[in-house]
Amino acid sequence: MFKQRKVLSSILVVAMVALLITSLTSTPTNAWWIFGEDSQEESQVKTKQTNKQPKYVFLFIGDGMAASQRQLASYFLKAKTGNQDAQLTMNKLPVGGMNTTYASNTLVTDSAAAGTALATGYKTNKGMIGQLPNGTSVRTIIEAAEAKGMGTGVISTMRLTHATPASFLAHNESRYNPNQIAEDIAQSNVDFLAGGGYRHFIPKTAKKSERKDNKNLVKVFKDKDYKTFVGDPQGFRAYKPKKGDKVFAPLTASHLPYELDRNPNTTPSLAEITQKGINTLVKHDNGFVMMVEGGRIDYAGHANSPATVANDVLAFDKAVQKAYRFYKKHPKETLIVVTGDHETGGLGLGFKNNYFLNIDKLLPIKSSLDQLNYTGDRKAFFTSLKKDYGLTNLTAKEKAKIEKAMNLADAGKKLVNYMPGWMSPVNAMVAKIVSARAGLFWTTYAHTGTAVPLTAAGVGANNFSGYKDNTQVAKEMANLLDLKLTNLK
Ligand SMILES: [Zn+2]
Incomplete structure (x- = not known):
């Protein structure tokens, strides 16, 4: 690099001297700009702009x-x-x-x-x-x-x-x-x-x-x-x-x-x-x-x-x-x-007095709530929760909560307006339980x-x-x- 520069600068010096002589002895040419500093600066500015x-x-x-x-x-x-x-x-x-x-x-x-x-x-x-x-x-x-x-x-x-x-x-x-x-x-x-x-x-x-x-x-x-x-x-x-x-x-x-x-x-x-x-x-x-x-x-x-x-x-x-x-x-x-x-x-990542998250609890979940469909068959629904939602060991309290939501669904209630549409109270309860198990909490739909x-x-x-x-x-x-x-x- 250093050597190349040295050679280049000596070529430049020779060229400048030659050009000086030419400019003194003949009519001015437009060859100046080829070696002129201005053009070099200009091209540098251009490169900067594109960068x-x-x-x-x-x-x-x-x-x-x-x-x-x-x-x-x-x-x-x-x-x-x-x-x-x-x-x-x-x-x-x-x-x-x-x-x-x-x-x-x-x-x-x-x-x-x-x-x-x-x-x-x-x-x-x-x-x-x-x-x-x-x-x-x-x-x-x-x-x-x-x-x-x-x-x-x-x-x-x-x-x-x-x-x-x-x-x-x-x-x-x-x-x-x-x-x-x-x-x-x-x-x-x-x-x-x-x-x-x-x-x-x-x-x-x-x-x-x-x-x-x-x-x-x-x-x-x-x-x-x-x-x-x-x-x-x-x-x-x-x-x-x-x-x-x-x-x-x-x-x-x-x-x-x-x-x-x-x-x-x-x-x-x-x-x-x-x-x-x-x-x-x-x-x-x-x-x-x-x-x-x-x-x-x-x-x-x-x-x-x-x-x-x-x-x-x-x-x-x-x-x-x-x-x-x-x-x-x-x-x-x-x-x-x-x-x-x-x-x-x-x-919220965390709630109540719990200083933990159990994100791995979300891993077995195989589908969105849209695919969970409670149609009145409670046994089939709990089976699908086991199979597709990782809810294999529901506590008595969790099960009671889901059953309460099932009672509402059986009575024809679509309680939860989650904004893009209406969600079954059963699915809303499943979402709450899944979130709580992972240590997560939501403030709003x-x-x-x-x-x-x-x-x-x-x-x-x-x-x-x-x-x-x-x-x-x-x-x-x-x-x-x-x-x-x-x-x-
Ligand atoms: Zn939105």
Whole structure:
């Protein structure tokens, strides 16, 4: 290195002397700039700028995932693998921060207001999608990246019309207008769309449709040359992305299943979908911005079901792992940000005077509560609790509690509104017992107002550190990518 430099500098000296003589004896030439210091500085500045600006950007959102959910999944992973050093990829990222999540009109937000904050950098009211409280639509980072000519992707385990993906793709006064939101999504021109929820894209006459009109939004995608995989997970799996491809893949009529209930032979994992998104968008000349949501962590939290939460956080983390591997191959061009939109369930790791957690008690659980179905046959139900829920040695007190809930169910009561729907009092009691055995406690079937942790790696990751508000995520991302987040009208 030293020798090379010495040789180079002697060549430079000779060249300079030669040029000086030339400039003194003949008319000035434009050859000066070849050796000039200015051009060298300029190219250094340029390299610095490209190093500052990521080309490939991942925003991972665990819906309903705050510190408790990340920690529960981390302990669950150690228990499951028997390896005390096992760690979630998202918890290994070098930059850490916290974000407040409150909405404009309430301190306890929902996925619409929180998604809008993360997507646009603006606070809004609970329930609103991509709009300010006064109804003005605001541009999302996905729309801004699309307008700038970057590749764009939105992936979710929820219906694509659901609050979080909708916040990046649509503008509506209410999250409860999924058919209108679907029309916005069909107009979005986003390059890679995958998740659940084809029921809002097909005409009302089609099987499983939830539309009230005859609009066929799948045709809108087809007319724009999208590769479409509507209720076709196997076709999606077999698909090999080519340069210039656009993908519309609502794989199920409604949400994708919980990780605990997913059949790997028939339904791709969030990690597999994310990898397909990477393989598609990496062919784009101008880089990409991709939002990936682990949406069902939230529903598992609403149901107060700790094993379902832990398994869905792990599935989400495996998707983060795909991005992390990509980052290792493109470390100077990639940014990964992992955060949550709010906390769900008020999950406490520990309760009463117990100084312990027994996370291993969650390991035998084979399904979500959705699969537990008490139909009046008490013996069969207790057998299924033994077989699928690890409840092999119920105490008399626990059994009495479940029987009391069975009495309510037998009387036709659906007591528990766990927000996404109504839950059998029997399932609610099972969730309580399972949680208590593990040392866990829940304060609510809804959301809470606690802050959420954020971790990040790669180009510009440091901009996301510190105790900030969720609106900063979109603002920092827009800053890094030179995107304009403004009012649309
Ligand atoms: Zn929720």
